[in-house]
Amino acid sequence: MPPLSRAAWPAAVVAAFAPTWWLWEERGTTVGKRLLGPRVEGAGTGKAVLRALLFPVAVLWPSYGVLWLAADVLWSFVDHDGRLLHDHLLGTSVRSRS
Numbered sequence: 001m002p003p004l005s006r007a008a009w010p011a012a013v014v015a016a017f018a019p020t021w022w023l024w025e026e027r028g029t030t031v032g033k034r035l036l037g038p039r040v041e042g043a044g045t046g047k048a049v050l051r052a053l054l055f056p057v058a059v060l061w062p063s064y065g066v067l068w069l070a071a072d073v074l075w076s077f078v079d080h081d082g083r084l085l086h087d088h089l090l091g092t093s094v095r096s097r098s
Helices: 009-027 031-036 045-060 062-078 085-090
Strands: 039-041 093-095
Touching: 009 031, 009 045, 045 062, 045 085, 062 085
Parallel strands: none
Antiparallel strands: 039 093
């Protein structure tokens, strides 16, 4: 698949973010959290939406996205709470609903 042209980027970003944004606004959750049941602590609406959009950004930005995803996961091995880098940067954590 060829890379996106400059003109196609805005449409791709909207297509990737719109479902997540809609689900967050309507249900207050993301698809993964709705299916698996964890909750994000320390996040208001803005932080939670930003947190949910980091993965689509990484996927749509292939040259740096792979580096971001690797750094995100590798960070969990050095973080004393086992949080991923995006949680550390946003001051959030994921807890199970128990």
